[in-house]
Amino acid sequence: MSKTLKIANIFLGGNNPVVIQSMTNTKTQEVEKTIRQINDLMSAGCEMVRVSVPDLESAQSIKLIKQKVRIPIIADIHFDHKLAIEAIKSGADKIRINPGNIGPEWKIRELxxxxxxxxxxxxxxxxxxxxxxxxEQKHDRATALAESALKEVLILEKEGFYNIVISAKSSDVIETIKANEYISQKVDYPIHLGVTEAGTHITSTVKSSIAIGYLLLKGIGDTIRVSISGDPVEEVIIARKILMSLHLRKEGQVIACPTCSRCEINVEQIAKTIEALVEKNNLTVAVMGCVVNGIGEGGHADIGVAGTKNGAVLFMKGKIVKTIPKEKIVEVLTELIVNRTDKLE
Known part of the structure; x- marks a missing residue:
C-alpha cells in the first residue's frame, strides 16, 4: 500500500479513493478560458487538474486561477526549475517535473x-x-523509464523531501505496465497512472483502459489520467467509467445489448439519451433490443426495457411491470429515473 499525501483538499494514496486527473489545453495565461475549462472538467468529475507553465506569465496566472476554482492545481514544468518555484509561490498545489529535462541536481535540490x-x-x-x-543503453525501455523517475526521487529524498508522487508513462501499453510494476516494488509513494500520447478518442480509450485497468486490479495506482488528443472533458468521462467498471467508484450506468436482427427498438439512441441522467442518479438501467434474452440479461437492473413489435415491456428488478409504446420509452424511463429512485429497492 502506498503512503498517504494531502494535496490541498485531496487525500492521495493509502486506502483513499483513486483520484481522477486531467489537464487543460488552454493557454494558462488566458485566465478566463482556463478557469472555464477547469470548471467544466470539475463538473465532469475531475478532482485535480494540471496546467502548462511554459513561461513566467503562466506561472503567475495560477494565483488568479486559484481564486476561481475549487480543485487542486498542478503546475506542469519542463526545463526551467525557476518556473516551478514561481508556480509554487503563486499557489500551485503540486508541481510536475520531468526527469528527462529538468537539468542538473542542484536545480532539483533548490526546487x-x-x-x-x-x-x-x-x-x-x-x-x-x-x-x-x-x-536507454543500460536498460530495456520500461526499466529505463522507471529508473529515470526513481533517480529523481532519490535526489529529493537526499534533501529530506518526501512529499512525492511518481509516474512513468509510455505511449506503449506494455512498457507502461512494466515500468509501473517495477516502481511499485521499489517505493511506496503514491503512483499516478496513464498512457502518454495515447492518441485520439477510440485508440486512447482502448490503450488507457488496458494499462490503467490492469495496474489498478493489481493494486498499483492512486490517481489516473486518460490522455486524449481532443476535449479533456472526455478524458474525465472515460476515467470515471474505468473506475466504475473496476468497482472502484459507484455511479449509475446504462447496460445495453449489442443488437441483432431481433432488435425491435433503437437501443443506441435510447441509451445515449438517458445515460447522463442515469449516471447522476446512481441507478442501473437496462435497454435491451428484444424480449428473447433481454429481460433475463437485464434482470439485475433497477429499471429496464426490452423491445417488442409494438413498443417495449418495462421491468424492474427482472419483473415485468407493463408495456409501453415506442414513442413513450424515453419519457417513461426519464420519469422513473428522476422521480422513483428513492422507491427502488
Missing part, C-alpha cells in the same frame, strides 16, 4: 527546498519521449 517550505507536493513524471540516452 525541493521551496516546495518543502510551502508544503507543496512534487510529482516526478518520466515519459518515454524524454529518456536519457545512458539509461
Amino acid at each position: 525541493a527546498k521551496v516546495a518543502k517550505d510551502y508544503g507543496v507536493a512534487i510529482r516526478v513524471g518520466s515519459n518515454s519521449g524524454s529518456l536519457r540516452k545512458d539509461y
